[in-house]
Amino acid sequence: MAAVLILSNINTKFRILHLKRSFSYRNFSYLHSKRKILNSFTPSTYQIQKSSTIHKKCKQERPSIGGSILALALKKVPQAAPKSQLVRGCFHPGASIISRDTLPLDSQKVTGTQMIQAMLQYIWPKNDQQIRDRVKLSVALLVSAKIVNVSVPFLFKYVVDYLNANAALNMESAPSTVATVATSLLLGYGIARAGAAGFNELRNAVFAKVAQHSIRKIAKNVFLHLHNLDLNFHLQRQTGALSKTIDRGSRGINFVLSAMVFNVVPTIFELTMVSTILWLNCGGSFAGIALGCVGIYTVYTLAVTQWRTKFRVYMNQAENEAGNKAIDSLINYETVKYFNNEKYEAEKYDVSLKKYEDASLKTSSSLALLNFGQNAVFSAAMSAIMILASREILQGNMTVGDLVMVNGLLFQLSIPLGFLGSVYREVRQALIDMQTMFTLMTMDSAIKSKPNAPYLHVDTKKSDIKFENLAFEYGPGKEIFRDLNLTIPPGKKVAIVGGSGSGKSTLVRLLYRFYEPNAGRILIGNQDIREVDIESLRRSIAIVPQDSVLFHDTIKHNLHYGDLNASEDDVIRAAKMAEIHDSIIHWPKGYETQVGERGLKLSGGEKQRVAIARAILKNSPILIFDEATSSLDSITEANILKALKNATQGRTSICIAHRLSTIMDADEIYVLEHGAIVDRGSHNSLLQNPNGLYYKLWHTQNHSRSIPIVEPKKSPLLEK
Numbered sequence: 001m002a003a004v005l006i007l008s009n010i011n012t013k014f015r016i017l018h019l020k021r022s023f024s025y026r027n028f029s030y031l032h033s034k035r036k037i038l039n040s041f042t043p044s045t046y047q048i049q050k051s052s053t054i055h056k057k058c059k060q061e062r063p064s065i066g067g068s069i070l071a072l073a074l075k076k077v078p079q080a081a082p083k084s085q086l087v088r089g090c091f092h093p094g095a096s097i098i099s100r101d102t103l104p105l106d107s108q109k110v111t112g113t114q115m116i117q118a119m120l121q122y123i124w125p126k127n128d129q130q131i132r133d134r135v136k137l138s139v140a141l142l143v144s145a146k147i148v149n150v151s152v153p154f155l156f157k158y159v160v161d162y163l164n165a166n167a168a169l170n171m172e173s174a175p176s177t178v179a180t181v182a183t184s185l186l187l188g189y190g191i192a193r194a195g196a197a198g199f200n201e202l203r204n205a206v207f208a209k210v211a212q213h214s215i216r217k218i219a220k221n222v223f224l225h226l227h228n229l230d231l232n233f234h235l236q237r238q239t240g241a242l243s244k245t246i247d248r249g250s251r252g253i254n255f256v257l258s259a260m261v262f263n264v265v266p267t268i269f270e271l272t273m274v275s276t277i278l279w280l281n282c283g284g285s286f287a288g289i290a291l292g293c294v295g296i297y298t299v300y301t302l303a304v305t306q307w308r309t310k311f312r313v314y315m316n317q318a319e320n321e322a323g324n325k326a327i328d329s330l331i332n333y334e335t336v337k338y339f340n341n342e343k344y345e346a347e348k349y350d351v352s353l354k355k356y357e358d359a360s361l362k363t364s365s366s367l368a369l370l371n372f373g374q375n376a377v378f379s380a381a382m383s384a385i386m387i388l389a390s391r392e393i394l395q396g397n398m399t400v401g402d403l404v405m406v407n408g409l410l411f412q413l414s415i416p417l418g419f420l421g422s423v424y425r426e427v428r429q430a431l432i433d434m435q436t437m438f439t440l441m442t443m444d445s446a447i448k449s450k451p452n453a454p455y456l457h458v459d460t461k462k463s464d465i466k467f468e469n470l471a472f473e474y475g476p477g478k479e480i481f482r483d484l485n486l487t488i489p490p491g492k493k494v495a496i497v498g499g500s501g502s503g504k505s506t507l508v509r510l511l512y513r514f515y516e517p518n519a520g521r522i523l524i525g526n527q528d529i530r531e532v533d534i535e536s537l538r539r540s541i542a543i544v545p546q547d548s549v550l551f552h553d554t555i556k557h558n559l560h561y562g563d564l565n566a567s568e569d570d571v572i573r574a575a576k577m578a579e580i581h582d583s584i585i586h587w588p589k590g591y592e593t594q595v596g597e598r599g600l601k602l603s604g605g606e607k608q609r610v611a612i613a614r615a616i617l618k619n620s621p622i623l624i625f626d627e628a629t630s631s632l633d634s635i636t637e638a639n640i641l642k643a644l645k646n647a648t649q650g651r652t653s654i655c656i657a658h659r660l661s662t663i664m665d666a667d668e669i670y671v672l673e674h675g676a677i678v679d680r681g682s683h684n685s686l687l688q689n690p691n692g693l694y695y696k697l698w699h700t701q702n703h704s705r706s707i708p709i710v711e712p713k714k715s716p717l718l719e720k
């Protein structure tokens with residue numbers, strides 16, 4: 001199948017824009033403007049052809065984005081090409097991709113055997129005897145349940161035969177004995193039925209701990225693994241998709257385990273027992289009917305399930321689409337109101353609901369067809385086996401009890417098989433989900449500590465920070481630094497200023513090892529940060545980021561996050577230093593106030609002050625303020641600058657700033673432009689140079705800032 005896939009790496013994220021069977025370049029602008037993103041594109045492997053031709057055309061037509069748009073003619077191929085052919089978003093003819101957002105491009109697909117091995121590690125753990133004992137007990141209970149279950153039709157047979165034989169005799173001779181025997185057999189029948197159910201339930205209870213324990217361990221390991229992957233990985237992936245991967249993957253494990261232990265293995269065991277019994281007791285043709293029935297039933301069920309699965313996929317897609325639209329619309333509640341677009345939003349939501357409705361109807365009607373067919377197969381088999389039995393009875397080879405028994409055995413078999421289609425569908429999906437999750441586990445972080453890396457030691461009096469011949473680019477054509485040299489003296493407050501895109505924040509990311517430089521090195525107290533333990537490096541640096549995002553928890557928890565071992569007094573002290581304490585105590589629940597999702601209930605200034613308090617609490621020798629006062633009004637800013645001054649005392653601090661008024665007191669100011677230092681000095685000395693960038697920035701900002709006097713923003717929490 002020839003297909004066209006257009007990918008864009010705008011925002012460093014590959015997106016599938018459109019997939020078509022045939023492609024003409026004239027469609028390109030249209031497709032690009034449509035930006036159809038097929039998130040739910042099923043994982044397949046495509047071979048890339050003629051990419052260079054189409055890419056060239058894209059470049060001519062849309063020079064501004066040509067470099068980042070790749071239009072690829074693809075052909076489906078059975079196997080993925082080596083991952084080395086896929087380099088930094090550059091696709092070469094002949095290379096292949098796994099086109100699913102959640103599957104990492106640079107990871108290896110996990111095979112079925114590897115998945116089974118991984119699962120076995122959890123359900124048969126080497127050093128957990130308790131779990132192993134539970135598995136053994138579950139298997140014993142499974143076998144017992146099935147043996148008892150198969151004995152039920154036998155007991156029924158004996159009762160029928162016994163009553164049949166004795167009803168024909170003179171009942172007056174020993175009526176009480178007949179009644180006692182029949183009653184005992186029927187009681188045995190009841191006990192056996194209850195016993196089989198009891199064993200089944202006991203097995204479920206015993207095995208539940210094994211399954212849940214495994215899921216917990218796997219989910220925790222995946223979660224930890226995700227935290228250990230580098231920032232670049234996280235920026236390229238939707239966080240929602242990652243959490244879904246863990247969620248679906250661990251649910252998949254649960255499902256596969258449960259299906260195997262509670263359904264597939266017991267049913268195969270029961271089928272083997274039933275056909276053996278029928279063959280030994282009644283003959284080969286009886287066993288043949290049972291096996292034939294289950295065979296036809298299985299083929300029919302799998303075929304119909306395969307056909308109807310697409311309706312469920314559409315249904316789920318439409319459900320997700322509707323859910324996303326509802327969430328997006330409700331998150332944008334204020335924007336919707338600003339433009340009176342409630343009806344438009346409702347219509348948009350209804351489009352997805354309609355898709356859901358259509359798919360849902362197809363799901364139900366195809367389910368009815370499946371159920372009917374399954375029933376018909378078993379009914380036909382039961383009729384056939386009973387006709388055969390009745391003939392044997394008439395010939396005197398079998399009893400009426402035997403007829404009841406064969407009926408019972410076949411009927412009992414139909415019960416677990418009643419869910420075969422669902423089990424098949426869910427297991428297939430679970431295997432895909434598990435594969436996505438385990439594939440994620442094969443990803444390695446691009447940035448990590450070397451084995452036995454020494455801890456970083458920072459002496460605030462001696463350890464300077466040096467950026468030596470630094471070169472860095474976020475990707476091809478996105479160069480930030482070419483040959484940057486910069487020294488931050490120990491214990492001093494250094495400011496880095498410049499326009500947006502000059503590379504200020506990138507410096508912080510490189511220092512924190514969120515990214516690795518392409519050339520050059522960064523030294524703290526003459527220790528190359530690439531050679532030291534990454535955790536010790538990050539412990540030595542406290543950052544107040546540009547966008548402070550808070551956890552959906554209390555304000556106290558969010559402050560405490562700076563140092564989870566700090567005392568409550570320390571938390572309050574940090575809050576006071578960051579000038580947020582007075583606001584908090586006026587909120588209805590004080591420090592116990594919930595901040596809302598991502599700190600939604602707090603104003604920008606409040607969030608930044610929380611971030612400052614957290615950084616103060618972290619108490620690291622190096623402090624970085626990355627545009628930390630950008631969301632503060634003038635009055636709060638003035639108050640907070642004093643707090644910052646206290647916090648930075650005796651530490652090496654770097655203030656990244658756009659607003660120059662916040663860094664006037666810095667010991668040294670570096671002016672950055674297009675990734676190079678164009679000016680340096682103190683505030684006063686820099687203002688002596690009327691041709692310098694600092695001079696221009698200062699006068700532009702002072703002119704615009706002298707007009708408004710901004711009142712401090714009220715907290716949204718106080719307004720409620």
Ligand SMILES: N[C@@H](CCC(=O)N[C@@H](CS)C(=O)NCC(=O)O)C(=O)O
Pocket residue numbers: 301363364367370371374417418419420421422423
């Ligand atoms: N007999 C069918 C259906 C069994 C059934 O009722 N499955 C439940 C889930 S355990 C269900 O809700 N199915 C809905 C569907 O398959 O669309 C089969 O073998 O799959």
